[in-house]
Amino acid sequence: MRSTHFTQASYLNKESRDRAFQAMTDDEGVDILIIGGGVTGAGIALDAATRGLRTAIIDQGDWANGTSSWSSKLVHGGLRYLYNLDFKLVAEALKERGLLLEKTAPHLVKAQPFLWPLKMPVIERAYSAVGIGMYDTMAFAGARGRHTVPAQKHFTKKGAKKIFPDIKNDVFTGAIQFYDARVDDARLVIDLIRTAAGYGALAASRVELTNVVKNNLGTVVGAEVRNLETGENASIKAKHIINATGVWTEETESLAQEDAGLEVLASKGIHILVPRDRVKATSGIFTMTEKSVLFVIPWQRYWIIGTTDTPYTEDINNPVATADDIQYVLDEANRLLANELTKDDIIGTYAGLRPLLQPKLKEGSESSSTKVSREHTVTQIAPGMSAIAGGKLTTYRVMAEDAVDFALGETAKARPSVTESIELVGATGYSAAEAQRAKIAQIHGWNDERMTHLLERYGSDIHELLALIEEDGSLATPLAHAPQFLRADVLFGVRFEGALHLEDILIRRVRLDLEQRDRGLSSAEEIIEIMSEELGWDAATEQHELDTYKARVEAIAAAENETTDSAATGHLSNAQTVVSRA
Template identity: 60%
Template sequence: MTALTQAQRATSLRAMESQHFDVLVIGGGVTGAGIALDAASRGLRTAVVEAQDWASGTSSRSSRLVHGGLRYLYNLDFKLVAEALTERGRLLTTIAPHLVEAQPFLWPLKQRVIERAYSAVGVGLYDALAVAGAGFRKTVPLQKHLSKDGARGRFPDIKPDALIGAIEFYDARVDDARLVVTLIRTAVKYGAEAASRVKVTGVRKNDAGRVDGVEAVDLESGDTLTISATRVINATGVWTEQTQKLAGSSGGLKVLASKGIHIVLPRERIKASAGMFLRTEKSVLFIIPWQHYWVIGTTDTAWHEQLEHPVPTSADIDYILAHANEVLAEPLTRDDIIGTYAGLRPLLQPAVLDESKSTKVSREHTVTEVAPGMVSIAGGKLTTYRVMAEDAVDFALGSAEAKAKPSVTADLPLLGAEGFAAARNQADRLGARYGLDADRMKHLLSRYGSEVESLLATIDADPTMGRPLAAAPQFLRAEVAWACTVEGALHLEDILVARVRLNSESRDRGGAAVDEVGEIAAEVLGWDTARLEREKANYRARIAAEIAAEEQPTDAAASAERIKADDIVG
């Protein structure tokens, strides 16, 4: 069992201080995690550090979709869409079939002939690119044309006058934070050293001016460390420019932060068996069904405040509600909302900061040399993280070494993926053994894949782990313990934000579960009473700050409310 634990973290930190690495990755979002796996699986000595928790930035605050980008077809970005659809197919079938699930969406039509015709061509091309990218195999069902009655059968809660019919097409959904944690764990399986809450404070250079490592601080202990590496890859998203400046170079990427927000609703609030894809005057709006809730978003607005804790404003929430209510028969109100969250997209600007540096540009992401020995990568999207990672490592190695040590991640299953089909076939047996119904087993399989039996085995050692959380019965107590013993949670907020995701999936942001979750974490992580009380107080302060922030009318006011709650470390 490859686990992210306190002991593993300590071992990795000692290795980072004492060993020399081929590749050091700064940033533990989906791009950095993907780079760490790509490099480690090539046999490169690899280290990865993250200043906060794994996936704490953009990669835990997305629309939770793996998709080709249907809207890009209307900009004729065929290569971009084809690449994303190929990656979608790989994730669905080989890399992470337990975490990524095919999801039908309706594209509502308002005109009987012209709109249906051009939409059918667009979705048809989308399907064709997906099939071609998967070696002429279907990884999701092809488009289906629905009459008005057929569409309302799939989405009964749509307004009768909102459509005359629809096209049903497929994309996929993913728990973004779980994908990142699983990528990091898989990288560790292949030899990477990994430590969260390690902040890079400086970039080191040798006498020839080449980057050869970094200075960092362990935010948990306050200890400083020096990490030596032949190549440093900056994958810090909206923090890209801040990290580049540490190298004292004029090179690198220019990135702007764009905020996207989402609201979360209980599953029973909207009667539908498919999601909805809507085009708005600014972007698109997805109404996305999950097992126990709906996610609706997103927005696309410039963000000029602090980067660690973006938050929705009252105006953002009103925008999402207004656009969703244009098609919903029973209008949503704020009382229906059980959760909100906001993330920042790292939008690349047209040119790199220093045009004299070598650069590789794609339609969605760019890799460039910051200084000899250090590269930056930014842009892209969750769906194409693997391609971004391969490009970044290839670029850092140079063409000759990259050819000698090519990427192997296109067909590399993540932890929980290998044997997933067999594990799914064991669901009835395992459910009967542990007294878990089909709905519970579906939930567990979609989170842990073929590792579900190992998770359930913890109940054998401690039967109390088989009980649901009193305030959040969709989760077992075993899942909280697993977050701490396997998935690298160091703090109460790590559990509730990115693993047992009550921060965005419950009306009180997990407040009612704090005592029970804290009790389990304290037992597993060895906290004393004072530490436990500090963790609970810190998380409750975060809840209050987030709730206060979303009542504010502007980004500045919302940000000011959010940062009234101190970070647990750092």
């Protein structure tokens, strides 16, 4: 049985992209044009499309190309914000966490326990219990009287050691366990784009904004763009443009107005990955550090450990973890871990940039056009164009609603957001798919780990994956050098999730870039074989895809030996890219 919501309209592939590009550049134009295909832009596309607006979204790279694929991969209320008394912010995030867990993306978002180690047995336990108790209560209220995750539990030192045997004896006296949630950030973005497309949004990746078009009154009326896959230049007529480009915000808004909009500073956060069996524990850990926070987050096959929070002034297209960054995270983790980690344990690293913002207004201009919350800001750049930045992955839906409300102005009241009740692709029928777990496993000879992997990737769309395998039984074969993934995972990424290049599969669909020391390079030729047949590549294209990805792998390896951002980023800046923006 296939998901009833899975329609051809929600397919993302080369053909759908080409059709979307032609449609958004036709004479009809669009109501809303979104620049930026991260989680914020994707959320805006879904919000606008489900209000009945003719919506288009473009990104100069792949979907989730920037910050949205390099987060801590958490859906969380922000427990630490309670200690800054940011109650409204935390309540908002906890409500959104509940929606994702229960309604909009239960296949992607999973409850995740964390231990909060206590150093003082009485005083710290008391105030931490109050803080976490407030966290649980606010989540309960946000979910209208339902528990979307278990409540806090208190553990003695002995009890905590049973949950996290690898914690050092001298760093804690006991612990409190609380729950947040985790998500594959890139998959969330892709599912948002697919769902938006299913509701009529026109989505085209690797389309670059080259100019903003104004009429003689100074009102923005459209955009000039370049199709980076073909080199074609075109124009998009738009009643309103929303800039959702994160750390690229200033670069984008400068095309419309030099001295207004948002000023964005970048802060770099890095994470390391180690094998799942390297740390003995059944829960994650969360604690504060002198410079940032430390998350130790369990996934099926690995642990994600981070993060840093350092000012970044280099090439924003190519942040990368330096030797100093990696050592810092190792040192912070080893303050807790009895079986200390070394660089040899690391199977992957990644770096992302957080956009830190403040309003930047022309002298004498009014600030009334700016809507500011503690977490995100929406402001007018020029008549007909606005920008949104800040926030976090968890609250993308609220940000999207605010951005579309701002664009619509007074007419927003007649077209309110409906995304609280919109399920993403894979969510509709997910419970039924879970109920068929044993039957599917028996038919295909898959173990429980494989079924968990597939259901958490696809939800009810697992039936579309199975349909591919029915058509071609070889697709049920695991990848030779990455047996945790099937050949069908690759084809699904191309046919339904918009992957156009080898890097799109390895970095944001199959994500071997994260969990293998060679960043999936050993599987590249097999993946190219599957992609080539689907996309009609010739031998020269296949070689270019392989060479480009290999150059990226080598550049990151070299960068990880550097101690400064400038030296490290230089390695990636000099590597070739799959498409040229020259």
